[in-house]
Amino acid sequence: xxxxxxxxxxxxxxxxxxxxxxxxxxxxxxxxxxxxxxxxxxxxxxxxxxxxxxxxxxxxxxxxxxxxxxxxxxxxxxxxxxxxxxxxxxxxxxxxxxxxxxxxxxxxxxxxxxxxxxxxxxxxxxxxxxxxxxxxxxxxxxxxxxxxxxxxxxxxxxxxxxxxxxxxxxxxxxxxxxxxxxxxxxxxxxxxxxxxxxxxxxxxxxxxxxxxxxxxxxxxxxxxxxxxxxxxxxxxxxxxxxxxxxxxxxxxxxxxxxxxxxxxxxxxxxxxxxxxxxxxxxxxxxxxxxxxxxxxxxxxxxxxxxxxxxxxxxxxxxxxxxxxxxxxxxxxxxxxxxxxxxxxxxxxxxxxxxxxxxxxxxxxxxxxxxxxxxxxxxxxxxxxxxxxxxxxxxxxxxxxxxxxxxxxxxxxxx
Amino acid sequence: xxxxxxxxxxxxxxxxxxxxxxxxxxxxxxxxxxxxxxxxxxxxxxxxxxxxxxxxxxxxxxxxxxxxxxxxxxxxxxxxxxxxxxxxxxxxxxxxxxxxxxxxxxxxxxxxxxxxxxxxxxxxxxxxxxxxxxxxxxxxxxxxxxxxxxxxxxxxxxxxxxxxxxxxxxxxxxxxxxxxxxxxxxxxxxxxxxxxxxxxxxxxxxxxxxxxxxxxxxxxxxxxxxxxxxxxxxxxxxxxxxxxxxxxxxxxxxxxxxxxxxxxxxxxxxxxxxxxxxxxxxxxxxx
Numbered sequence: 001x002x003x004x005x006x007x008x009x010x011x012x013x014x015x016x017x018x019x020x021x022x023x024x025x026x027x028x029x030x031x032x033x034x035x036x037x038x039x040x041x042x043x044x045x046x047x048x049x050x051x052x053x054x055x056x057x058x059x060x061x062x063x064x065x066x067x068x069x070x071x072x073x074x075x076x077x078x079x080x081x082x083x084x085x086x087x088x089x090x091x092x093x094x095x096x097x098x099x100x101x102x103x104x105x106x107x108x109x110x111x112x113x114x115x116x117x118x119x120x121x122x123x124x125x126x127x128x129x130x131x132x133x134x135x136x137x138x139x140x141x142x143x144x145x146x147x148x149x150x151x152x153x154x155x156x157x158x159x160x161x162x163x164x165x166x167x168x169x170x171x172x173x174x175x176x177x178x179x180x181x182x183x184x185x186x187x188x189x190x191x192x193x194x195x196x197x198x199x200x201x202x203x204x205x206x207x208x209x210x211x212x213x214x215x216x217x218x219x220x221x222x223x224x225x226x227x228x229x230x231x232x233x234x235x236x237x238x239x240x241x242x243x244x245x246x247x248x249x250x251x252x253x254x255x256x257x258x259x260x261x262x263x264x265x266x267x268x269x270x271x272x273x274x275x276x277x278x279x280x281x282x283x284x285x286x287x288x289x290x291x292x293x294x295x296x297x298x299x300x301x302x303x304x305x306x307x308x309x310x311x312x313x314x315x316x317x318x319x320x321x322x323x324x325x326x327x328x329x330x331x332x333x334x335x336x337x338x339x340x341x342x343x344x345x346x347x348x349x350x351x352x353x354x355x356x357x358x359x360x361x362x363x364x365x366x367x368x369x370x371x372x373x374x375x376x377x378x379x380x381x382x383x384x385x386x387x388x389x390x391x392x393x394x395x396x397x398x399x400x401x402x403x404x405x406x407x408x409x410x411x412x413x414x
Numbered sequence: 415x416x417x418x419x420x421x422x423x424x425x426x427x428x429x430x431x432x433x434x435x436x437x438x439x440x441x442x443x444x445x446x447x448x449x450x451x452x453x454x455x456x457x458x459x460x461x462x463x464x465x466x467x468x469x470x471x472x473x474x475x476x477x478x479x480x481x482x483x484x485x486x487x488x489x490x491x492x493x494x495x496x497x498x499x500x501x502x503x504x505x506x507x508x509x510x511x512x513x514x515x516x517x518x519x520x521x522x523x524x525x526x527x528x529x530x531x532x533x534x535x536x537x538x539x540x541x542x543x544x545x546x547x548x549x550x551x552x553x554x555x556x557x558x559x560x561x562x563x564x565x566x567x568x569x570x571x572x573x574x575x576x577x578x579x580x581x582x583x584x585x586x587x588x589x590x591x592x593x594x595x596x597x598x599x600x601x602x603x604x605x606x607x608x609x610x611x612x613x614x615x616x617x618x619x620x621x622x623x624x625x626x627x628x629x630x631x632x633x634x635x636x637x638x639x640x641x642x643x644x645x646x647x648x649x650x651x652x653x654x655x656x657x658x659x660x661x662x663x664x665x666x667x668x669x670x671x672x673x674x675x676x677x678x679x680x681x682x683x684x685x686x687x688x689x690x691x692x693x694x695x696x697x698x699x700x701x
């Protein structure tokens with residue numbers, strides 16, 4: 001018979017052994033812990049749940065989660081004839097870019113995760129992807145598309161987002177059809193706004209528009225009346241604002257105060273959010289917004305079905321209508337699934353090669369092509385217009401039938 | 415010519431918005447040596463309160479100013495008496511820490527109650543303007559400047575001629591002699607903070623009418639009030655008006671000449687110049 005002390009020692013040793021065995025199972029990328037499936041594929045995602053990006057981080061989190069739910073409900077991902085459950089391992093980067101990198105490192109070294117979806121915001125993606133590249137494991141961006149992420153000759157970084165500089169192309173195409181010739185550009189001084197503005201101005205100049213005014217203001221500006229006074233002197237057909245929500249609201253309020261009228265007004269950030277018409281009331285009517293996705297788009301795929309069905313499922317799951325941030329995140333997760341299936345294995349090198357060879361894909365958010373540097377091209381971006389307090393899709397293609405209020409009525413005629 | 419006249423008007427009117435926000439900040443700093451880091455968040459809270467009053471009582475924001483003033487006056491008295499008075503006699507660092515903490519708590523409570531979404535006080539006249547000699551005078555900004563002038567006069571009269579005003583001035587010159595003259599310093603401080611909270615709230619109503627705001631909008635307001643206070647001279651009744659006008663006009667003219675991206679350079683460059691050449695502000699007495 002064992003003495004109590006020896007018994008305790010033996011029990012302790014078995015407990016340690018058991019823990020080691022169990023943790024060994026848990027850290028494997030694939031493991032046989034589900035009876036009906038061949039294993040589980042774990043994907044890491046260092047997405048903000050707290051801090052200044054918590055709001056958008058939540059949208060990205062929900063976008064990834066919806067894909068996880070749907071795939072698992074369909075029995076898992078069919079890889080090389082076997083079904084694998086998917087599991088997204090979320091860790092909070094607290095909105096800090098350096099945390100996005102260190103969490104990616106931790107998930108790689110300690111949690112043995114080999115496939116990654118990106119955090120939210122270009123800055124955070126920029127730093128997290130450096131770690132993924134170092135360890136030669138693929139990371140797909142579902143949270144931002146600054147060009148600088150893709151100009152580093154990285155081989156393991158991919159994206160579901162168009163470049164920030166492409167955001168305004170559709171708005172300008174739409175304005176072109178209405179005979180708009182002269183444009184005024186105003187933008188904030190952060191990376192995204194600068195890139196989106198520069199892309200927009202280049203596109204405008206190469207498509208026959210005349211850019212009569214362009215200026216950069218500091219983020220959080222509280223007075224732009226003098227800029228509007230200057231713009232009024234040049235009398236451009238349209239005003240294009242690239243900044244943040246509060247500055248879009250400020251520009252509309254002050255344009256009305258200064259009685260500066262335009263045939264059309266468009267913003268990259270603002271009109272897609274429900275609080276924009278709520279804040280501005282009837283002064284928001286007719287204003288255009290550059291979007292990346294709306295539920296009206298005519299695309300579909302095997303996982304989510306149509307854009308409309310995606311929106312319905314999202315609403316059913318999370319209780320709110322999806323915004324483009326969530327749709328883009330779901331598309332990024334879908335890309336990961338497609339690549340794993342094409343690779344026939346969750347091996348990071350094979351998945352990376354599969355991603356690079358995906359070519360043109362057709363997803364619920366649109367058709368696009370994976371480029372050699374990991375970015376995407378060809379996604380047709382929609383434009384929304386505020387009509388009766390709601391954002392209505394007015395571009396591309398036949399959606400232009402919905403377009404109205406051109407030229408915009410003068411402020412004092414509203 | 416028309417462009418520059420309108421830019422000048424824009425600058426003067428922006429000076430009104432800046433100045434009305436700095437009135438309270440200057441008073442607190444001048445009398446109690448208190449730099450209130452929660453100042454901007456107080457103003458945002460006043461803007462939210464105005465939205466609630468408009469939604470639930472249907473009271474117009476400009477008519478609601480007295481009500482908002484009184485609520486903040488009472489609240490300010492309690493905050494100073496029970497909270498800030500406990501640390502104000504220790505050192506400046508402690509009051510900075512306390513008001514920073516208040517700012518944090520207030521901003522997060524507002525997120526809890528009002529969500530992080532942007533709001534704006536919407537009235538039919540909020541985005542309208544008067545036209546005079548072909549120049550635009552946005553109604554809200556014009557009324558803000560009018561309020562600033564009237565409030566500056568009233569504040570001056572109050573501090574100069576009323577008994578509590580003299581008590582406040584006596585205390586600002588030195589707490590020890592004031593105490594020996596029979597003044598109850600904690601009450602004088604609480605009265606000062608109450609008055610300045612009411613003034614801050616008044617500025618908040620105008621801020622809410624002219625801008626979109628969220629619970630996190632307070633920071634830039636505090637910085638703006640800080641710069642205007644130093645420009646005009648700490649603790650002077652006319653300092654905020656003068657400082658606001660100088661900053662408003664220079665920012666407007668500078669943003670047209672150099673581009674709006676250099677507004678911050680102009681603002682803080684001016685601050686630096688004033689600190690070197692006239693450390694007590696334009697209206698401040700030589701120290």
